[in-house]
Amino acid sequence: MDQNSLPPIQTTARDDAVLKALVGFVRAEALQPGERLPTERILAERLKVSRNTVREALTRWEGLGLVERRQGSGTYLKAAVSHDMLHMPLTLAGGNDFTSLMQTMEIRRALEAEAAALCAERASQADIAEIARKLDIMEQAFRTRDGMSSEEDWEFHQAIYRASGNPLFEQIIAAMYELFHRFWEHPLGVRDFGHASFPYHRTIYEYIAARDPQGARAEALKLIATVEDDLKRGAAKLKLSSHT
Amino acid sequence: MDQNSLPPIQTTARDDAVLKALVGFVRAEALQPGERLPTERILAERLKVSRNTVREALTRWEGLGLVERRQGSGTYLKAAVSHDMLHMPLTLAGGNDFTSLMQTMEIRRALEAEAAALCAERASQADIAEIARKLDIMEQAFRTRDGMSSEEDWEFHQAIYRASGNPLFEQIIAAMYELFHRFWEHPLGVRDFGHASFPYHRTIYEYIAARDPQGARAEALKLIATVEDDLKRGAAKLKLSSHT
DNA sequence: GTGGTCCAATGGTCCAACCAATTTCTGCAC
């Protein structure tokens, strides 16, 4: 039913038509985020267009954060898609200096607090169990690797965003997370980064499990505050060392 | 952090490299928005990459609204580019259904609360005076036009975002505001929309003037809550009327 | 099991054309 709904549109806007057809396919197959969609070669054959056209279309979606491509593996859905989506690409100038990093942290503080509160209101028992699982993994990684647990830390937060029932939280924060990483790829010696925020992960979880939105919001604010403090200390140290 | 101690090796990042080179070109030539940049064929030749790769890179920029392509004419710069830009593509599922509207409102709730709190911390006396001025204008418009003060209302909020010292708040919320308007231009019979939120504008201002971040945050949350309630009532009414 | 090697699948890149829209130039009529 999916491929047959491909009309003989032959004019321009080929790749746009490809995306429309893909939306139909995702809907028909009820694909969930994380699942793999057909290979580029299959799509090209089924839609009767060149593989390059398929690639251009997928490049658009990739740029919008809707899919993720993994060479040798496939193309995976990253978010829910529908026929009436609104794309709002925000491009903000300046990104590598400390000021803009702090500005993004303030945005994250706002979203993190609200996501935690919504999560406390709405999370299902399964959601809470999943968060608890991520928390355990993170705490174990923290102990065995002496504080190096950023990957597990991130997954814990993602679980909260997902349980908030609002996919926008994960989308927005994920975009900022990328910037965050870009900034921190330069070594700069804040080795104990994240140590201070560690205990708040469990307290946030406890407030969520206790269905206390206000408490969860307050704990999330405290957590981000510790991260911001770490960043400020790191920046100060960096400035100091660069003076020598 | 942990990943940074590992080799973030990346053998293939061609199109990304193309974009970097393009940023350098735009900088070197001091290209302004509206000007045309080199042909795809020329770029491919100069950068020693395939034209396909150039196209993928340009497709990315086009998706981000940085560039506009006109077949037969050329590719034109649409916005200023710099080497450190933060791309935050947001895609909001559906604009016409109630669910996605509520999701954007939750994002706004998060940002509004944080902006109010930051504003209470940082606003200068001039900022506060400006907010007070917008508040007066809004209240007067509200009284003389019997609640139709959405434009003045919006300007009041914008003044707060600006005084927060973080331009991201205004940019993000402004983008959402545009979507909001585009899809809700149909009045949908919530005529007294915004009535309930009216008194909170002054209380928010008072907390800001009193330098009370917590209070300002709480009042902002209340304000958005009333707006959400209005929306829910409106949606319920709409659903009811569509049943007849 | 463990650790390799091999191999098929898949995204990434390249090439050399051709198509379609646009712009520019040419040449003729006046």
Add this chain to the structure above:
DNA sequence: GTGCAGAAATTGGTTGGACCATTGGACCAC
């Protein structure tokens, strides 16, 4: 010279085919 229609060049859009790099599973020796 002017004006304008049509040809020609330019430029983004599409095609098909080829090869490379990475991934992940199958298979095998130990």
